[in-house]
Structure formats: C-alpha cells, structure tokens
Amino acid sequence: MIFTKCSICGKSITIRENDFQPGCRDFEDVSCPICNAFLTSVFTSGIPEAHVDEAR
Ligand SMILES: [Zn+2]
Structure with a gap:
C-alpha cells in the first residue's frame, strides 16, 4: 500500500499495488x-488501484 496526496485536488489517495507475481514487475503510472x-509510478506485476481516502 502506498499513501500519497494529489498535488492538484489535495485528496488523500491510497494506492493498492495488486502485486502478485514476483519477477514480472514493471512500472505502472497511477492517476x-x-x-x-x-x-506516481509504482513497481508491480499487477494493475494498481487508486482510492480516495476520505478518512484523512
Ligand atoms: Zn486529484
């Protein structure tokens, strides 16, 4: 899990990497x-999911 903040709209964002297969990783851009x-770019074998974290 990656916790970040959008520099444009200021929302707190939680990114789930969905990393399941070591050795098949690549950089994926997250919007x-x-x-x-x-x-940001995350290094993962899956498709990262970005969710707004309303609690923060
Ligand atoms: Zn934003």
Whole structure:
C-alpha cells in the first residue's frame, strides 16, 4: 500500500499495488481518481488501484 496526496485536488489517495507475481514487475503510472492527474509510478506485476481516502 502506498499513501500519497494529489498535488492538484489535495485528496488523500491510497494506492493498492495488486502485486502478485514476483519477477514480472514493471512500472505502472497511477492517476488521481478525482482529477486524473498523474500521482506516481509504482513497481508491480499487477494493475494498481487508486482510492480516495476520505478518512484523512
Ligand atoms: Zn486529484
């Protein structure tokens, strides 16, 4: 899990890497689910999911 904050809309974002297969990892770009701004790149074998964390 990665915790970050969108620099555009200011929302707290939790990124789940969905990493399941060691050795098949690649960099995937993750965008903000609210404003679609680029957040970060994560190194994973799956498709990362970004969720708004309303609790923070
Ligand atoms: Zn945003």
